[in-house]
Amino acid sequence: MTMEELHALFLEHTTICTDTRKITENCLFFALKGPNFNGNAFAQEALNKGAAYAIIDEVEFKTSDRFILCKDVLETLQELASHHRNHCKAKIISLTGSNGKTTTKELINAVISKKYKTIATYGNLNNHIGVPLTLLSIKENTEIAIVEMGANHKKEIESLCNIAQPDFGYITNFGKAHLEGFGSIEGVIQGKSELYDYLIAHNKYVFLNADDGIQKEKLAGYTKKMGFSTSNHHYYNITFLGVAPYVSLEVEGVQINTQLVGKYNFPNCCAAILMGKYFNIPLEDIKSAIEGYQPQNNRSQILSKDGFDIVLDAYNANPTSMKAALENFSLMDANQKTIIIGDMFELGNTAAEEHQAIADFAKQLNFDDVHLVGENFFRTKTSFHKFPSFVDLKEYLDKNPLKKGALLIKGSRGMALERILDILK
Template identity: 70%
Template sequence: MPGLFLYFYFMKTAQLHQHFLEFPEVCTDTRKITDNCIFFALKGDNFNGNRYANEALKKGAAYAVIDDAEFAESDRHILVDDTLKALQELAAFHRSHSKAKVIALTGSNGKTTTKELINAVLSQKYNTIATQGNLNNHIGVPLTLLSIKEDTEIAIVEMGANHQKEIEFLCGLAQPDFGYITNFGKAHLEGFGSEAGVIKGKSELYDFLTKNNKHVFMNGDDPVQIEKLGHYIKKYGFSTNNKDYYMVELTAADPFVKISIEDTSITSQLIGSYNFTNCAAAILIGKYFNVSLAQIKSAIEGYAPNNNRSQILTKNGHRIILDAYNANPTSMKAALENFAQMPGNNKIAFLGDMFELGTTAPEEHQAIADLAHKLNFENVILVGENFYGTDTLFQKYSTFNDLKLYLNDGNLKGNSTILIKGSRGMALERILEFL
């Protein structure tokens, strides 16, 4: 009986895959329906995608995958037991029938930037696809895998996690051939419980790769990665001081990261020494895949950050470092230390609350406020309930609306150098409207 069930299970996924091969575009949002896509009616805490299946079909979807028989009104409705599981199983099935090499990427900070850099480098020579934006969870990873085409040679798949076993599950779907962990930091402590929990959770990528005798890329200067990988043979690293690995050198970050490799200088458009390892990883992976040094240099130098990530802007005489895409204690510390070293007049740091820290939130926010004092910043403006609760002499506002009153009073003088850093939910890029 178990074997019979398994046979029908694979037939169901295989049949859905045949539909996908005919209509190879997937959509989960009726606002983004394209002609002849397959709509997956996902459910959430506040919505039931089954209710929108007919709307998707009317807008041009070829099929609607649903998991509630009440909404199955035609042969264009594909009924499954669980729509999310069907999406994930279809993605795993599609990946298993693809010849593309998959590079998986995770870490506490810098995932998306590193992914974009790797894609920029490898696309110089190969037909690549990569995770769009930060669609890196249990829905985003399947969508990325389903974007693999017949001519795709390399797929760069970003994986995010906020609890144990999540990376393990995503690896089960993506079956990566290669992997890289950017770093281990104080991110998603609410779900992981501690920094040790973060290391354990993120390391599930390396656990999968080593268990399956796959290739590992690593930071040869990271003691945690060195310990984790030990004497594993299929590892390839970069380092600033260990000649057993590919040698890279950070020559400047004033503010843009400059790197020296093999007597070649690369000047990126990324600010902050914390972006050095992101560039170094892309360079290492490019070298592994035999991308020429000239192509690597062109790709790194041509990549410009966007979407509120380490962007340098100018507005009304202000020089602005906009890094408001996300924040955790590790990335906040790095941003402040980098800002302290940057040249500039009348420095102002706007710091927004860091989310998903659980019970550690008060102490972690206090530590950042203390660090700002230690770095001798005179003008730091803290925003959010957690920062509002810190013991500090810096200005602090519990909400953005309270901050707006300060901004509207014309307190920001021209020719300032401004850092804007906070978690996504704080949306501190709104400060730009008041400059």
């Protein structure tokens, strides 16, 4: 079957499924493989549950015309996504970065959808599978698609750009994330900048934070760009007003009061505002979109529970975002400040050094009570309460309840520190 024929089939069956537990009637099932599973073995089950066709890459599983045999299912999914992307008229905005991608993507979508028909990456489906699935969710009437791109090693963003072929791009920042794969902060910069490299090579448009020296330097000679800054009047000026605890800012004399905690969310808002201006969205609509956005999924959420004012930021963590969260929390107005922070993953051979640095940084901020959770934090040299696992923390808190007040909860996704909400007393 040619790609044109497969795409025609897709236009008749526009739902893509890769998990037999989520099969919908008349979908296309792509039998992807993983380290511990072979999707081909589940293809018949997908058809039994209602899939119209199953795309497979092992001939022994083809027992009827409803099985479509290809060379490689993942490559076919990616090629179909690129074909569909070129079939549709939607413009693509791609964004990557070490921190803030998903929040920034949601803010951009909130702003641009005020005027245009948009789609955006669902959740954080931003990898070699998620990006194709996002592209395949583009409809005939979609005008702009906001595509988040994640990476944990070099050449991954380059590959995603070749699939998505973005018209616009933005990098949130360069931080100490996925050092195990990138090798160093220099590797992070090189890997994330593959988005710039693609856009420049194809003469596409770039948005930038002109207060970020790395971005400014890398784009110094490029003309198809628009940036924001708090001080450089060669760029679009946006003023940071403060956090109490939510970010407030001013643009063109208009104050915008967000529902986002932490100064680290200020540039995320600025990026959305900048793109709103580029796409000629009225400032009052930009303001409405930014002020109406509420973070979800354990991302810098403000909660009140049982006498605690909680900053729940348990979706992800790396040294850069952890330091920013601690610094922001230290500025909050509260009589009792308690932090519970969990291990940061994918740091490779820098893990011990980076966890110790965070423990030392927390010491400087003079919090009232500090609890470190996870094997890496447990090995740090500090006087803080340390626990090798969540179970150990829970046993301690059952006997030693936290004092009421402000509470920061932050850690990598694998630590699942949102479970703390269930044991507060």
